Amino acid sequence: MKVDTMRWVDHYAGIPLCFLLKLLFWPVDWLRRNQKTPSRNVLFIELSEMGSAILADPSMRWLKEQDKALHFVIFEKNAASLHLLNTIDRDNIFLIKPDNLISLAISSLKFLVWCRKKKIDTVIDLELFSRFTSILSRLSGAINRSGFDRVHEEGLYRGNHLTHPVMYNPHSHISRNFMTLVRASQSHPQQPYQKEGFEEEIELARAEVSSDLTASVITKLRKLYKAFEPGVQRLVLVNPNASDLLPQRRWMKDRYVDVIQSLLTEYPDILVVVTGAPGERSEAEGLRQQVNHDRCLNSAGTFEFKELVPLYSISKIMLSNDSGPPHFASVTELETFVIFGPETPALYGALGNSTAIYAGLPCSPCVSAGNHRKTSCVDNQCLKAIQSGQVLDVLRPALDANVIMKAG
Numbered sequence: 001m002k003v004d005t006m007r008w009v010d011h012y013a014g015i016p017l018c019f020l021l022k023l024l025f026w027p028v029d030w031l032r033r034n035q036k037t038p039s040r041n042v043l044f045i046e047l048s049e050m051g052s053a054i055l056a057d058p059s060m061r062w063l064k065e066q067d068k069a070l071h072f073v074i075f076e077k078n079a080a081s082l083h084l085l086n087t088i089d090r091d092n093i094f095l096i097k098p099d100n101l102i103s104l105a106i107s108s109l110k111f112l113v114w115c116r117k118k119k120i121d122t123v124i125d126l127e128l129f130s131r132f133t134s135i136l137s138r139l140s141g142a143i144n145r146s147g148f149d150r151v152h153e154e155g156l157y158r159g160n161h162l163t164h165p166v167m168y169n170p171h172s173h174i175s176r177n178f179m180t181l182v183r184a185s186q187s188h189p190q191q192p193y194q195k196e197g198f199e200e201e202i203e204l205a206r207a208e209v210s211s212d213l214t215a216s217v218i219t220k221l222r223k224l225y226k227a228f229e230p231g232v233q234r235l236v237l238v239n240p241n242a243s244d245l246l247p248q249r250r251w252m253k254d255r256y257v258d259v260i261q262s263l264l265t266e267y268p269d270i271l272v273v274v275t276g277a278p279g280e281r282s283e284a285e286g287l288r289q290q291v292n293h294d295r296c297l298n299s300a301g302t303f304e305f306k307e308l309v310p311l312y313s314i315s316k317i318m319l320s321n322d323s324g325p326p327h328f329a330s331v332t333e334l335e336t337f338v339i340f341g342p343e344t345p346a347l348y349g350a351l352g353n354s355t356a357i358y359a360g361l362p363c364s365p366c367v368s369a370g371n372h373r374k375t376s377c378v379d380n381q382c383l384k385a386i387q388s389g390q391v392l393d394v395l396r397p398a399l400d401a402n403v404i405m406k407a408g
Helices: 003-012 014-031 050-055 057-065 076-083 101-117 131-139 174-185 211-224 253-266 278-291 305-313 324-329 388-407
Strands: 041-045 069-075 093-096 122-125 144-149 164-167 234-239 270-274 296-298 317-321 335-340 354-358
Touching: 003 014, 003 131, 014 131, 041 131, 050 057, 050 076, 050 174, 050 324, 057 069, 057 174, 069 076, 076 093, 076 305, 076 324, 093 101, 101 131, 122 131, 122 174, 131 144, 144 174, 164 174, 211 270, 211 296, 211 305, 234 253, 234 305, 234 324, 253 270, 253 278, 253 388, 270 278, 278 296, 305 324, 317 324, 317 388, 324 335, 335 388, 354 388
Parallel strands: 041 069, 041 122, 069 093, 122 144, 144 164, 234 270, 234 317, 270 296, 317 335, 335 354
Antiparallel strands: none
């Protein structure tokens, strides 16, 4: 199902359904208003963003330390992101199929049955004001429901089904917002919103690197470049793609070409590996042909998702649009450089060893929780303002540092 179709359904069908459910459950909520149910089986709802599943991992691990049984529901196509750190057992992950309205409805009904089999008592809705996830949360059977409340914002109505409402803080990184949701779910509801804070820094765990998968990655790289030897050539990963959710995040292809050509000229020991999903292979090939250099490789569709961690682990740096790969790389030591435009790194920057490249125009960020991350902008000056030379100036110190250390 197309993203805009899902937004349309969520708005025009979601709002009346949320209202009807509020009326239907009002007597039950009134009778249970003083009921306290211990939290044992916790369900996270995050359907549409693979990167958010990584950003929520510190919160999930905090709950795991409290001896809670963790569960997760996510769109089928995004489930691989949960397997990078394996915080949640695969048997406790439910996949919803959003291919069309029928598959969405059938898998959602199966999900409600699954919740009762798993005896879910607590739901943490990580989505930003989605009516669909609010409905899933309400119908899950969970007594404790933590999520973002609209406060007095207009147009964000989602039924007021929360027992532990949290005010979304647009001035705090999303990982800290997620942690507030989780901690709220484990405490007595505070009126009108959760007020208890925390001082700890948010840190990601590191993924285990499989030696077998690393060998597989090296074999595939040698098929692309026969002379590749780890430790001899340094890998520079380039991710020029962004999801269809927000195509305005894509930096200009001709500027990627300029950057890649300059790096290959200045650093004779690097291989530039253009990454991407199988469906992005033709675009990646077009970029490779424009670069026109034997040390620029098209790997789109070459590596399985499970091979990303070993690929990142043997690479030197990554240059990427604001999308999933920098978040996936944040579970390794890889240094990433991320080009931001319609969104802000203050809220969505990767938690790992990451540097944001951001023009910070007055109109940026133009997407937010309030507009469901949709913008009508067709002239992304926020990215056009970032020149090739500016990006090169940011990348060079990371590549020069390695050369200096070798020389020393």
